Amino acid sequence: MSGHSVAAGSLVAADYLVFALLLVVSAAIGIFYAWVSRGQQNSRDFLTGGRRLTALPVSMSLTASFMSSTTLLANPVDVYTFGAIFALFSLSYILSIVVTSEVFLPVFYRLSIASTYEYLELRFNRATRLLGTALFMVQTILYTGIIIYGPALALSQVTHLDLWGGIISTGVVCTFYCTLGGLKAVVWTDVFQVGIMIAGYLSVIIMCMILKGGVATILSDSQQGGRINIWDFDLNPLRRHTFWTLTFGGGAAWTAVNGINQAQVQRYVSCKSITHARVALYINLIGLCFFLACSVLAGMCLYSFYKNCDPWSAGLVSNPDQLMAYLVMDIFTAFPGLPGLFFAAVYSGSLSTVSSSINALATVTIEDLVKPYTNMSEKHLTWLSKGMSVFYGVLCMAMAGLASLMGGIMQTTVTITGVLGGPLLGLFMLGIFCPFANSKGGLSGLMIGLLVAVGVCIGGLILPSPPYMTRPLPLTTEGCNFTTQGNSSWTATILPAGPSTVTTAPGHITGDILLAENWLPPSYLYFSLIGTVTAFTVGLFISLVTGGRKQRVESRLMIMKEDTTLYHMFRFFRGRVTRKTGNLDLTKKEERTGNTNPAFNHTEMDLKRRTIIS
Template sequence: MTKHTNEFSAWDYVVFSLMLCVSAGIGVYHALCGGRQSTSNEYLMADRQMSAFPVGLSLLASFMSAITVLGTPAEIYNYGTMFWWFGLTYLFVCLGAAHLFLPIFYKLQLTSAYEYLEKRFNRAVRLCGTFTFFAQMLLYLGIVIYAPALALNQVTGFTLWGAVWACGIVCTFYCTVGGLKAVIWTDVFQVSVMIAGFIAVIIKGSIDMGGFSNVWDIANKGGRIEFVDFRVDPRVRHSFWSICIGGFFTWIAIYGVNQSQVQRYLSCKTMKDAQIALYFNILGLFIIVSLASMCGLVMYAIYEDCDPYTAGYVSQTDQLMPYLVMDILAAFPGIPGLFVAAMFSGALSTVSSGLNSLAAVLGEDVIKPVFKPTEERYTKISKVVVCSFGLVCIGMAYVASQLGDVLQAALSIFGMIGGPLLGLFMLGMFFPWTNSIGAVCGLFSGLGFSFWVGIGAQFYPPEAQWLNKKDLSTELCNDSFTTLSPFATTMMPTTEEPYSNLAETWYAMSYLWYSGVAVLSTVFFGLLASFISGARDPSELDPELITPLSDILFCCFPSRCRKALRCGVLYDDTTENATSLDYVDTNGSKKTMESQHYQNGTYETAMVVKSFPDSNQAQKTDNNGFDNVGFD
């Protein structure tokens, strides 16, 4: 096997350009239809009228970025199928997000997730969370734009900065003009393109290898089929426990409290729609990780005896997937372009979600409280903010280009910052004793611990026995340039002796535990500081700010037992937080709506319609979108 020299054809550029045009067109459509994005509620929250299906696909696309398209197949190729266990992790992540975090956010009808922190603690805690989120997203989005452009440039000859600018400008354009509706519907289109790209690779690769059953057999002989690593040592890079427990903390920080996801929940018509969208994600995430893993197996079967990375055909493992595409699909004009479109669809969906969420957080947490603009002016400012953040992300791509191999480092940083943020929200929602001093101390303690282990790992990289990297061969490579590949010297230490120094052993911890360590340290030091400075009295807290864990986790227990486990939070057992609101229907009849917010660990809304005599009433709209009134 020799290094291929295939490059993009005219048809590939046409297919890729069509994807960008469709994405931009969706933005233009939503800029011209409906209310034309003239209010902040429509622009940032899609009028809170989205249904479960598009929101579910948007949630799926938001963090299934080009990093997934590039990184997951390379992971399976190099390390085997343990990563596939994430399909189980996503089940618990979506269920946890739907029942532990979503009810609080939806009930309060927030725009920025960090508004919760001010309601629960104070404005200082809210701003700490806000600016931590800014640091997290701006760095991540720059990498999301730059990483796929770099991989494609070195493998396909696709213009590096042309790809960066195309992705950044198109994404910024449709986010600016179309608002959250455009972001959600382009996500629907883009996740479809991502799946089509995966399927094209799997079908063609399987045909070349005589069927997927042969692919599986070859991967099994090469040690890639592995699902039974149950070692409990936290230094094992990917074990069942690190993926299912450590991975849970990593992804619940995204699906539970990240603004990009929370904003989509709150755009749904009802909380039931939002929960259905999350349930739909369980299946969608499993399909995505399965398709990406199958691509990795196909890649191994094709390159079993000639690893392109070890042979020096590519300079980074993240380039293996586009290299495979150009190797097996170049003879079909337009199909490589489809894969590139799939990769950049992942980047566009992530960046657009990030831009919209950054604008919402900056507007609600900084601009509104400080400048108090009118509704019309605030909407215009939000559009300018989206455009500005888009340019900043393109600038961050330039910064990323100067940092060398930053893809894995950026993902680790994303987890290291997301963990403390998750811990901060958990302190507020799950631990009623936490005060504002404890919240701030917990956040910075979590950041300190996670950066300590993450940065230390750069100086004391884990040993080969913990990485569990599989053997690769260049036996059939005809023009191998192994000296170009640094892997053998930098990634595979020859010693099998464990580190004697305790700190070095600590640094060898799998990156999947970073978020878990950050959450535990945030909660521990947050509670410690709270009790030292004077813990909150749970009976004085608004119960709508606290997740009723006892009723959710122990719903089958007698009510007396559940009440004892509520830590003193005063939920109303008699009325179950039910309220009655009088309203006028479209025919002018006076009726009563009974809204039952909390029942058996979930928050539901039920309507009971009753006619009653005419009287003077003043109409308004409640938080769930019902037209309701109060008597004069």
């Protein structure tokens, strides 16, 4: 790479070949499942996989749809800018998976529902179900637009890959295999795409380690640059990332995704048993933590390479979300095919998320908006399901155009998920935990929770958090005119019109910040928690004052102690303890001698004698 200007690079034939193979194999899986299941599927089998899937492919599909292109492009940039405290998201993942496994999974699996929002009609009323469905559809279409547009923009500006070519190819291939193969095709393409994502991510991390002389150098550079800042227990809710915001704010946001989002629920209820579903969730947790570790390490690699010459501050890239693509074109210039592998990994993230969204949108449309109001035959419903897959594929591609108005990919996706998902999470928790919650309380709680969450979000957009709350770490361009000799050599060239030359250190307060002292927004990670708590508490209060205590709710719609793993663990350990102390033997002895409750036993025997005599 000697003498190479680290500007926008170009992909070669080998890169395009790798990229094309990704699209071809993904499409081929859809064709395969369409052929295998021809004439055998009804609409529910098409949309839910016939509830015959096993834990391993479902877990990989859950990971793939959760770990979108945001993971590969935006998460390392967050570590590069704000430090490795991002790793504490692992705690929110653990919290959300445990809550999902113990609370939501047993209820949804027992009801055998194809649409998550069907629960809202069973528990509350049809109006609540329709509002929940509408919120999910808006959230998913907006989110999917960002997932398609974000990586396409980042890659087009760094690699000269055509922007709309990337958007349309992603949308068309997703729509194709969703329409042909249904959920089974989505799950098995996700399995393939997870493999591509792992290969692409690890290729970048390993090459960075080779060029830098090992992981020790990367960790040392990150330590010196203040990037290893994992523990921060500041209770201030206005701070962007702390232990509390990442664990509990992030926990609420990801529980809204894992616990009640149709795209995720649809997968784990497609398992052939609840045990397979639980195992899938926990294998998925391992996958999430693995990708998070890769994100943090990739962010450190990014900092180690550009600690003396920040490409964004120098104007070499127009958006921080392009930094990973920029690094890939820098380190892989002499290795044809490897840039293509990474970009295939990025598009795998997009494909997996978009296909999940298309399938979930088609499902809720059929189950919530068509079936309750029509008497269509199964054949017509199956064809309509496929038509809905095409419709939503086109709609998501159209929404990608609006995504250009959004900010950074990572924060935007979490914000949208939180603002719309949080109030829904509060509503589902109200229904599952509170037997006296009624439809008036549920609907009111959802609407007020949504208004509060949206209001806080708009406030955050109008008056964003100042640097002394977000705490960006220092970045510099002081070393941009230099050549580094070592395992590789490269020359950086500063382009004009950079946004800044040196980023100020955290804690520096300017006059603009003083203007914002009257009101500051909470961390974007608390938007979901605010919506959840508001919807739950308002719903609880209104239910109590509108006579909710008089109503009776079917037990199958509530969480029961027998549903939880904790209950079965308690029974298991109690049995072990009682066996060791001999209490069980004592009980058996009492039963033999009739001493457990003599009055009851004698009365029962007298009744039996009288019955026989009569």
